[in-house]
Amino acid sequence: MDYRYGGSRRGVTAVTAEDVPASERILHAAIGLYGEHGFDGVTLKQIAEQAGVSTPLILHHFGSKAGLRVACDRHVAEEFQRTKTESVRQATPIPRNRFVELMQQNRHLVKYLLRAFLAGGPEMDELFDRLVEDSLRYMAEAEAIGLMYPSRNRRDRAVILLLSSFGMLLLHEQVRRQFGASIIDDPPENLLPYVAALIELYTQPVFNAELYEQLMNQATPPSTSAEERGTHD
Amino acid sequence: MDYRYGGSRRGVTAVTAEDVPASERILHAAIGLYGEHGFDGVTLKQIAEQAGVSTPLILHHFGSKAGLRVACDRHVAEEFQRTKTESVRQATPIPRNRFVELMQQNRHLVKYLLRAFLAGGPEMDELFDRLVEDSLRYMAEAEAIGLMYPSRNRRDRAVILLLSSFGMLLLHEQVRRQFGASIIDDPPENLLPYVAALIELYTQPVFNAELYEQLMNQATPPSTSAEERGTHD
DNA sequence: CGAGCCACTGAACGCCCGTTCAGCCCTCGA
DNA sequence: TCGAGGGCTGAACGGGCGTTCAGTGGCTCG
Numbered sequence: 001m002d003y004r005y006g007g008s009r010r011g012v013t014a015v016t017a018e019d020v021p022a023s024e025r026i027l028h029a030a031i032g033l034y035g036e037h038g039f040d041g042v043t044l045k046q047i048a049e050q051a052g053v054s055t056p057l058i059l060h061h062f063g064s065k066a067g068l069r070v071a072c073d074r075h076v077a078e079e080f081q082r083t084k085t086e087s088v089r090q091a092t093p094i095p096r097n098r099f100v101e102l103m104q105q106n107r108h109l110v111k112y113l114l115r116a117f118l119a120g121g122p123e124m125d126e127l128f129d130r131l132v133e134d135s136l137r138y139m140a141e142a143e144a145i146g147l148m149y150p151s152r153n154r155r156d157r158a159v160i161l162l163l164s165s166f167g168m169l170l171l172h173e174q175v176r177r178q179f180g181a182s183i184i185d186d187p188p189e190n191l192l193p194y195v196a197a198l199i200e201l202y203t204q205p206v207f208n209a210e211l212y213e214q215l216m217n218q219a220t221p222p223s224t225s226a227e228e229r230g231t232h233d
Numbered sequence: 234m235d236y237r238y239g240g241s242r243r244g245v246t247a248v249t250a251e252d253v254p255a256s257e258r259i260l261h262a263a264i265g266l267y268g269e270h271g272f273d274g275v276t277l278k279q280i281a282e283q284a285g286v287s288t289p290l291i292l293h294h295f296g297s298k299a300g301l302r303v304a305c306d307r308h309v310a311e312e313f314q315r316t317k318t319e320s321v322r323q324a325t326p327i328p329r330n331r332f333v334e335l336m337q338q339n340r341h342l343v344k345y346l347l348r349a350f351l352a353g354g355p356e357m358d359e360l361f362d363r364l365v366e367d368s369l370r371y372m373a374e375a376e377a378i379g380l381m382y383p384s385r386n387r388r389d390r391a392v393i394l395l396l397s398s399f400g401m402l403l404l405h406e407q408v409r410r411q412f413g414a415s416i417i418d419d420p421p422e423n424l425l426p427y428v429a430a431l432i433e434l435y436t437q438p439v440f441n442a443e444l445y446e447q448l449m450n451q452a453t454p455p456s457t458s459a460e461e462r463g464t465h466d
Numbered sequence: 467c468g469a470g471c472c473a474c475t476g477a478a479c480g481c482c483c484g485t486t487c488a489g490c491c492c493t494c495g496a
Numbered sequence: 497t498c499g500a501g502g503g504c505t506g507a508a509c510g511g512g513c514g515t516t517c518a519g520t521g522g523c524t525c526g
Contacts, residue, residue: 053505175396178392491504
């Protein structure tokens with residue numbers, strides 16, 4: 001449970017064992033605890049303990065508990081962006097395993113992000129929009145090489161896929177119960193059944209499109225909204 | 234939609250039409266508030282106000298706040314089961330629109346359920362397992378009439394589909410931002426773009442299966458990952 | 467008519483939360 | 497050498513929380 005790392009150089013004086021500035025330690029501890037127990041389940045005292053400082057110091061640096069929360073949002077958003085651009089810079093087009101690996105490596109960020117998406121807020125909305133744009137770009141590449149099929153509406157599909165992934169992550173506790181391995185905490189090789197089911201979902205249709213449409217058309221209860229679908233030209 | 238039955242003044246002669254017992258009113262208020270604001274965001278005082286009773290009465294009936302929580306879980310699980318069996322008894326095989334309608338009609342239950350799934354707990358785990366079994370039965374019917382394609386592992390697919398749906402519901406705030414309509418609060422006709430994207434996801438493959446497998450097989454080495462981009466073999 | 471029970475309440479209690487305050491220690495510039 | 501100032505702390509405070517207590521009033525029953 002200790003967030004003491006010993007590598008960073010800052011403040012050369014050998015006064016303390018950990019040379020990481022307190023404000024950074026606080027941020028780190030807060031993000032970890034918030035991600036683990038939710039925003040309403042963590043007190044300043046716990047954060048202070050985890051960071052090895054006193055409670056008032058948190059207020060000294062961040063003004064209030066709400067201020068700390070905002071700082072966490074910002075920090076996570078920045079760190080996320082940084083990690084992403086770094087990985088993009090060094091990676092081949094879109095290695096999916098690498099993505100999982102990266103996600104697990106930054107699981108404290110991921111866990112925080114999930115909570116934050118649930119809670120909402122301008123910082124996270126903006127981040128989500130950026131994620132959508134990124135996805136669109138990746139998916140365009142995938143479509144270009146024939147890995148992904150075209151969609152009637154690319155953006156909507158990207159949003160759906162993103163939301164579906166995030167939702168699955170949010171419910172990772174149930175995933176763990178059902179598949180016997182955690183998406184966030186287990187090594188990928190334990191997740192094979194889960195991944196297999198996902199791949200099937202994304203590579204094979206689930207419903208028979210014609211029959212589905214047929215059933216829908218034959219049983220449209222709302223009186224006025226029973227438009228026929230001449231959408232496909 | 235307030236849960237304030239009866240008059241502001243209790244004790245006065247029958248201001249209320251229906252004479253709902255206080256313990257039920259408390260349960261109802263608690264479920265509504267928990268669903269709306271989360272388990273950590275609601276106080277006994279708020280619940281008592283909403284139910285039109287005093288705070289200690291809640292303790293009198295449910296022992297403690299935790300006891301109330303358990304009672305809520307149980308009540309929701311039962312009500313859910315009841316609604317489901319009722320709808321099954323009277324419905325044709327599986328009208329999807331009717332399902333959405335039913336969900337919106339019981340949105341306070343749904344909102345509570347989502348929170349509860351996130352929080353976990355034995356009651357909800359059990360309920361989830363039951364949902365999986367139900368889904369399996371429905372999907373077997375759908376498969377029998379050719380609406381659904383067979384799966385390599387039916388149970389895993391059912392779990393994935395359930396989790397995906399719940400996850401989407403959990404993130405309905407983001408869905409609303411992206412599609413302009415709330416899954417839970419908007420009438421179905423406002424959700425057409427969202428539903429269209431969902432239908433596409435479930436009726437058309439997203440990835441090219443062969444190419445995907447091919448890419449996976451060619452880039453599986455876990456340690457020797459510094460591959461150049463010589464994609465064509 | 468009392469006794470006992472049950473639903474129900476106002477007041478009070480103890481705890482812990484976020485926050486404030488006064489002051490300590492260390493560094494640094496004059 | 498001294499004063500200023502920032503990082504940091506222990507102690508204390510007000511408030512809101514869940515919970516407890518000591519009832520009160522209306523029923524039912526002997």
